[in-house]
Amino acid sequence: QKEVEQDPGPLSVPEGAIVSLNCTYSNSAFQYFMWYRQYSRKGPELLMYTYSSGNKEDGRFTAQVDKSSKYISLFIRDSQPSDSATYLCAMMNGGATNKLIFGTGTLLAVQP
Amino acid sequence: DTAVSQTPKYLVTQMGNDKSIKCEQNLGHDTMYWYKQDSKKFLKIMFSYNNKELIINETVPNRFSPKSPDKAHLNLHINSLELGDSAVYFCASSQSTGAWKGFFGQGTRLTVV
Numbered sequence: 068q069k070e071v072e073q074d075p076g077p078l079s080v081p082e083g084a085i086v087s088l089n090c091t092y093s094n095s096a097f098q099y100f101m102w103y104r105q106y107s108r109k110g111p112e113l114l115m116y117t118y119s120s121g122n123k124e125d126g127r128f129t130a131q132v133d134k135s136s137k138y139i140s141l142f143i144r145d146s147q148p149s150d151s152a153t154y155l156c157a158m159m160n161g162g163a164t165n166k167l168i169f170g171t172g173t174l175l176a177v178q179p
Numbered sequence: 180d181t182a183v184s185q186t187p188k189y190l191v192t193q194m195g196n197d198k199s200i201k202c203e204q205n206l207g208h209d210t211m212y213w214y215k216q217d218s219k220k221f222l223k224i225m226f227s228y229n230n231k232e233l234i235i236n237e238t239v240p241n242r243f244s245p246k247s248p249d250k251a252h253l254n255l256h257i258n259s260l261e262l263g264d265s266a267v268y269f270c271a272s273s274q275s276t277g278a279w280k281g282f283f284g285q286g287t288r289l290t291v292v
Contacts, residue, residue, distance in 0.1 A: 075219075099279055110183075110269055110283035113223070118278075153220055165210060165273055165283065166235055171220040 070094050073156055073170030078121040082179050083112045086143040089139045090170045092157035093137065097168075100132050105172065114154075115141065146177045182206050183284040186271050190259055200255045200287045202270030209284075210234075211253035211256045212271040213245060216286070223270070228253055229275055260291045 071163075073090045080159075083163055099118055103111035115130040117123045123130045129142040138140040139158075143150055183204045192198050204211060212235070227235035230248040242258045253270060270284040275281040 073217075100281065101281070103218075103283075108286075108288075110285045112283070113279075113281055114193060116279050155220075155222065157222075159279075165214075165279070166224055166227065168224075172222075173222045174220075 068093060069171075071156060071158060071170040074173055076173050077174040077176060079176045079178060080146055081176055082148060083147060084146050084154050084177070085139075086150070086175060087093075088141040088143075088154050088156075088173050088175070090139050090158075091137055091169075092139075092158060094158075094160075094168075095111050095134075095137065096160045098161050099159050100130070100139050101157045101167070102128075102130055103155040103157060104167075105155060107152075111155055148177050148179045151176050181285075182282045183272055184271055185268075185287050186246040186286060188285065188291075191287050191292065194291055196260050196262055197256070197258045198226060198260060198289070200268055200270075200289075202253045202255070202284060204251055204270075204272040204282070206272055206274075208274045208280060209237070209250055210273050210275050211247065211250070212252065212273075213255050214271060214283075216267040216269060218266070224254075226255075229282040235249040257289075260289075262291050265289055265291045 076174045102115040105111040127144045131170045153172040154174040157167045210229045212227045226245040231247045267286045273281040
């Protein structure tokens with residue numbers, strides 16, 4: 068079993084829909100949780116960063132972390148065709164190494 | 180100005196050759212990483228350097244040798260390339276203190292034929 072599990076999709080939604088992306092994990096030592104967006108043939112770019120449990124909102128994006136269930140989510144409101152990309156969850160323990168463990172990524176397509 | 184830049188962007192080479200990928204960051208970060216992304220888009224860490232010191236060395240064949248001449252540069256040398264080394268290699272940087280701000284380069288697409 069992988070440390071971080073993520074449904075690879077693809078997920079296809081109409082423009083304006085609310086998108087829900089999720090990851091589960093097994094390592095209870097993870098404290099830092101991120102979402103990265105990766106466009107085709109580009110490097111991952113950091114979208115959201117959360118420490119421990121709770122919610123964080125940034126514009127149309129909301130990240131949720133539930134450490135008791137070992138479950139994290141990213142919600143995208145009013146989705147746009149420009150949101151079409153692969154979304155990667157990532158997490159780490161923290162400490163000296165800052166070693167990120169990634170999920171496999173979910174491919175999202177927002178249809179105009 | 181590109182924050183994390185890698186060269187080359189594309190690399191096609193024959194099995195058995197030796198090749199290098201270079202990475203530079205201008206963010207003033209103290210930690211740099213190499214990640215490998217396979218054909219299924221799975222990103223896995225290979226190495227990490229903090230202030231030129233190796234701090235993460237995952238289970239990677241010893242044909243892969245990173246080198247950090249200073250904290251702004253991290254290069255990756257690969258000896259005796261194999262077909263299975265074909266992947267996209269990403270360099271990343273972060274600051275070891277404070278909130279996580281990990282920046283990735285654009286990737287080097289390595290194809291071994």
